[in-house]
Structure formats: structure tokens, C-alpha cells
Amino acid sequence: MSIRIVLVETRHPGNIGAAARAMKNMGLQELHLVRPRSFPDPEASARASGADDLLETAQVHEHLEDAIAACGLVVGSSARQRYLSLNLLEPRECAARIVQASRSGKVAIVFGTERTGLTNAELAHCNLLATIPTDSRYSSLNLAMAVQVFAYELWLAMRPGAPLPAPLEVPLATGVEMTRLYKHIEQVLEQVEFRDRTGGGYLMARIRRLFNRAQVDQNEMNILRGILTAVQSKRRPAGNTVESLPSQDDGMEKSS
Amino acid sequence: MSIRIVLVETRHPGNIGAAARAMKNMGLQELHLVRPRSFPDPEASARASGADDLLETAQVHEHLEDAIAACGLVVGSSARQRYLSLNLLEPRECAARIVQASRSGKVAIVFGTERTGLTNAELAHCNLLATIPTDSRYSSLNLAMAVQVFAYELWLAMRPGAPLPAPLEVPLATGVEMTRLYKHIEQVLEQVEFRDRTGGGYLMARIRRLFNRAQVDQNEMNILRGILTAVQSKRRPAGNTVESLPSQDDGMEKSS
Missing domain, CATH: 3.40.1280.10 (SPOUT methyltransferase, trefoil knot domain)
Known part of the structure; x- marks a missing residue:
């Protein structure tokens, strides 16, 4: 159970x-x-x-x-x-x-x-x-x-005897993983200087609602985190100075 | 409701x-x-x-x-x-x-x-x-x-919108009518001197259980009461003396 x-x-x-x-x-x-x-x-x-x-x-x-x-x-x-x-x-x-x-x-x-x-x-x-x-x-x-x-x-x-539903092919991402995803998205949005145009700072709430509704599975989570990491690796540094990329939040797992 | x-x-x-x-x-x-x-x-x-x-x-x-x-x-x-x-x-x-x-x-x-x-x-x-x-x-x-x-x-x-089941063709007999039926049965059993062989006086309980389970409707109730009344009318008086039939319990309705 x-x-x-x-x-x-x-x-x-x-x-x-x-x-x-x-x-x-x-x-x-x-x-x-x-x-x-x-x-x-x-x-x-x-x-x-x-x-x-x-x-x-x-x-x-x-x-x-x-x-x-x-x-x-x-x-x-x-x-x-x-x-x-x-x-x-x-x-x-x-x-x-x-x-x-x-x-x-x-x-x-x-x-x-x-x-x-x-x-x-x-x-x-x-x-x-x-x-x-x-x-x-x-x-x-x-x-x-x-x-x-x-x-x-x-x-x-x-209950015993109830028809057993087929398990999901891929387990769903856990709450911890979703929290990490949202932090990662927030970090990337900041790094790419994406402006919150929702008025009132609801951008992350809307993004959360969208992904929660979608019920992200483990494979999709790996893909999403991979995309975010790729964006972070390839982004043009802000301004004209060449600087090292900020390291990821230490709570985050590497995803490939 | x-x-x-x-x-x-x-x-x-x-x-x-x-x-x-x-x-x-x-x-x-x-x-x-x-x-x-x-x-x-x-x-x-x-x-x-x-x-x-x-x-x-x-x-x-x-x-x-x-x-x-x-x-x-x-x-x-x-x-x-x-x-x-x-x-x-x-x-x-x-x-x-x-x-x-x-x-x-x-x-x-x-x-x-x-x-x-x-x-x-x-x-x-x-x-x-x-x-x-x-x-x-x-x-x-x-x-x-x-x-x-x-x-x-x-x-x-x-609730509104739930599929409405067809009503029963004949309404079920009410609790009052069932109580009268059991009194009537008891009276007839006494009059025909039917002996309770269940051991412990469970006869009426078993009869009740049977009819309750059957869910008697109004038509069936009329038939059952009619049969009981017919039995009472035609029964040979107990012993050899000719006597008038006892009148029905005044709580009972005549059924035809």
C-alpha cells in the first residue's frame, strides 16, 4: 500500500x-x-x-x-x-x-x-x-x-478481488523531483532574463499548474531537466564579459 | 424525496x-x-x-x-x-x-x-x-x-442528471400492511392448529424472514390476505361443535 x-x-x-x-x-x-x-x-x-x-x-x-x-x-x-x-x-x-x-x-x-x-x-x-x-x-x-x-x-x-489496473509504464515524477524541476526552470528563466508578463508575479504558478496537470513521468522529467541543462550550457553570457557559467543549485541532480 | x-x-x-x-x-x-x-x-x-x-x-x-x-x-x-x-x-x-x-x-x-x-x-x-x-x-x-x-x-x-430508474410496476406493501399480514397469518395458523415444529418458537420469525426477503407488492398482498381470509371462511370448526367463525382482528382490512 x-x-x-x-x-x-x-x-x-x-x-x-x-x-x-x-x-x-x-x-x-x-x-x-x-x-x-x-x-x-x-x-x-x-x-x-x-x-x-x-x-x-x-x-x-x-x-x-x-x-x-x-x-x-x-x-x-x-x-x-x-x-x-x-x-x-x-x-x-x-x-x-x-x-x-x-x-x-x-x-x-x-x-x-x-x-x-x-x-x-x-x-x-x-x-x-x-x-x-x-x-x-x-x-x-x-x-x-x-x-x-x-x-x-x-x-x-x-480490495482483494477488485480488478487490478495495469501499472503505469513509467512511474510518475515525485514531489521532490517536481520541486527541483520548478527550481531549475526558475533558474533558467532568470539566466535567460525572461520577463514575467503575467502581472503580479504569477508566472511560476502558471508553469507549475501546467506541469502538475500534465502529470510528468520519470522519462519526461529526464528530458525536461536535460533541456534546461542544455539551455544553461549554451546560453550567451549576459553582457559582453565572458564569465564562467553559474553552477547548478546543489540540490539538483545531473540529468543527461 | x-x-x-x-x-x-x-x-x-x-x-x-x-x-x-x-x-x-x-x-x-x-x-x-x-x-x-x-x-x-x-x-x-x-x-x-x-x-x-x-x-x-x-x-x-x-x-x-x-x-x-x-x-x-x-x-x-x-x-x-x-x-x-x-x-x-x-x-x-x-x-x-x-x-x-x-x-x-x-x-x-x-x-x-x-x-x-x-x-x-x-x-x-x-x-x-x-x-x-x-x-x-x-x-x-x-x-x-x-x-x-x-x-x-x-x-x-x-442527483440531477442521474439516470432515472423505471418505477416499480406495483408499489411494495408498506410496513403497516406487512404487520397486518403477519398477524393474519398467525391468526390463521392458530385457527388451523398448525404446530410450530421449529423448536423454540421460531416459526413466525422464519415466515417473516421469507416474506420480507420476497418484498411483497400491493397486488401480492391482496392475494395473500385473500387466501388467508378464504382459509378462515372455509375451515372446519375445531372439535365437533358448530360455532360461528371468530371475527377478524379489527386492525385488519378486508381484502378480496
Whole structure:
């Protein structure tokens, strides 16, 4: 199993416990928490009922990036339909894709804070956005209930006997690799003195959205990084002075 | 909408509130409570969030029979698989049948008390038994979570744009009519001096289970009641004395 639930800035510890119980009911084990208001907390343990083990092994992170660093597919759960440029799925359709991606890499399903859901910055990390269908007159689902619905759909898609989807031919690039790609792109754009014309500095956000939506696989990642490196090698140095090329950010891997 | 959620002997008022919220999210409005431990209760209201209106209009009953009296289809939610002689469905399959039956009559989905679920006596009122699939290593779903899963599947089956199933040709017999049928059968069995050979007095329970499983419709109900009445009219009086036939239970309708 390589599917994790990531809860971002959860306000009510009871929701963390209830989410853990819902996960365990449906065979999910990996709980990640980003800046929970209070954790561990007796209310979380009480609501977890027999699923305390998931709370004990839950990982707490300061940043969403860390919670999804190893993940090839990041799915954001949102009641709101702001990001229509992302592929907007329902949990059922989504579950099939998640189970498929989980056969060759790690997957995260990310839930935002109770009242307002995922922020734009958090949504920018997601490859897919999923919305639980509800009556539009009253669409605000409780956080743990939303986890339950996703977990239920995942269980139907992955329980023993469920038809096993073919694994992806090439694993998806992980969150860490995507972060490196964006840093690399940013560096190249700077070096070639590309001007942000979006007004308000949204250029990188738009680029991220585009590549996240595309769901870059490992081969494509190598190609993209190779192109960026080639651009850096061949660019005409700024001004008239001949200078050595700046070395790459040390966090980056060489790609050929 | 003619689908109601019936919660029997709920121990935690918070679960009633959370169930109401889950219902409202998915377009369900009718909440019925049988012997709730505490209702109304501030914890129920707190967990209901914006769904207080469902709590305000919730009907409280002393007996399950009253909560399902008007219903043609009664579905029991159970984690346990004791009653394999009932049609055991999953919520998805079940939702299609519920929506179909709701087009020509009322439907109840019944949830038992938190720890132990529906009793055998309560299950005996159900036409169908539905089980939410879970990881068998940890299968005890929170009550409100179970309501959420059913409500979610119902919403998918009945939301605007969902394919509308054909209504049943003949509406199902209601709970009140089934109760009358069983009384009538019991009366006839007594009159014809049929001996209960099940050992332990399970005869009527077995008969109920059979007819509940069959999902008797209104036409069939008329036929069954007609047969019972005919039996009563033509039976040879017990012993050798000629006596007038006992009049029917006054709660019963004449059927032709």
C-alpha cells in the first residue's frame, strides 16, 4: 500500500481521530499531518476508536512539500471549483487513477483545513483535484466524512478481488523531483532574463499548474531537466564579459 | 424525496448530529430516531453544523415499527453477516434499488445502535440487508460514517442528471400492511392448529424472514390476505361443535 492521506492545518483533533478510523476501516495506513493545531490530543485518540495505531505512526510536517515529497501523484480534495484548469474528478473516477498510480509509486490525497479547504498555494502542488458530489444547497462536508468517502471508494477499487489496473509504464515524477524541476526552470528563466508578463508575479504558478496537470513521468522529467541543462550550457553570457557559467543549485541532480 | 434514515437506539448524540449533516450534504431530509438515548442534545446540534433543520424536523419513535410503518422497502445496515438468507447487498447496488422503490413508495434505511448494530428482532423488519465493504481486520465503521457512505451512494444515484430508474410496476406493501399480514397469518395458523415444529418458537420469525426477503407488492398482498381470509371462511370448526367463525382482528382490512 502506498497511498497516504495528508491533512493540512486541521483545527479539530477529533477530525484527525475520526479520519484515522475511517482510513483503517478501508485498509489505509499512512496518515500525514501538516501543522495540526493540536496533536497528539486526547480527542483524536477518543475518536480514533481502535485505530490508535494510525495516530501513533502518523507523521507530522511543517510544510505540505515534505508530506508529498516522495509522491508521484498528488490529489487535492476540494469542495470548491476554482481550479477548473486542473482535471476535476469525482472520487470514484479518481480512485481508479490513484490505485493505478500507486502500483508504481506513492500517492497522496490532500485535505485542507476545515472551514476553507486547500489554499491556492496548496492546490498548486496537486496533479488532480477531486470533488465529492453533494447537494449544492449544502455542500460543506465534514473533513473526516470526506476522508471516509475517498477511503471507501479506494477500498472498492483496491480490495482483494477488485480488478487490478495495469501499472503505469513509467512511474510518475515525485514531489521532490517536481520541486527541483520548478527550481531549475526558475533558474533558467532568470539566466535567460525572461520577463514575467503575467502581472503580479504569477508566472511560476502558471508553469507549475501546467506541469502538475500534465502529470510528468520519470522519462519526461529526464528530458525536461536535460533541456534546461542544455539551455544553461549554451546560453550567451549576459553582457559582453565572458564569465564562467553559474553552477547548478546543489540540490539538483545531473540529468543527461 | 421519500427516503428516510432511521437511527435505532443511538447512544451518542454527536452521531445523530453528524448523521444529519451527512444526510443534508447528500439531499436527504427525513430523519427518524427510535429511542435515542438523548435527544435533543447540544452535542447533536453542534455536530449537525448547518443541518439543524433536519434535527428540528426529526421524528422520535418508541418502536421501530412506527418509524417504518409507511415504508414499502426497509433496508437494514449491518456490519455482520448473520442473516445470509436476506439479500445481502453493498451500498452501491442497494442505492439503485432504493431509488427505484422510492419512486412509488417510501423507503427506510435503518441503522442499529453503535456497538452492536441491529438486533435480530430489528433485522426481521428489513427487506434487504446492506453491508459497507471494509477491511476485514477492522470493520467497525462509526455510525455517522456509515450514514455518510449510504447517503453518498444515494446522492450519486438520484442527483440531477442521474439516470432515472423505471418505477416499480406495483408499489411494495408498506410496513403497516406487512404487520397486518403477519398477524393474519398467525391468526390463521392458530385457527388451523398448525404446530410450530421449529423448536423454540421460531416459526413466525422464519415466515417473516421469507416474506420480507420476497418484498411483497400491493397486488401480492391482496392475494395473500385473500387466501388467508378464504382459509378462515372455509375451515372446519375445531372439535365437533358448530360455532360461528371468530371475527377478524379489527386492525385488519378486508381484502378480496
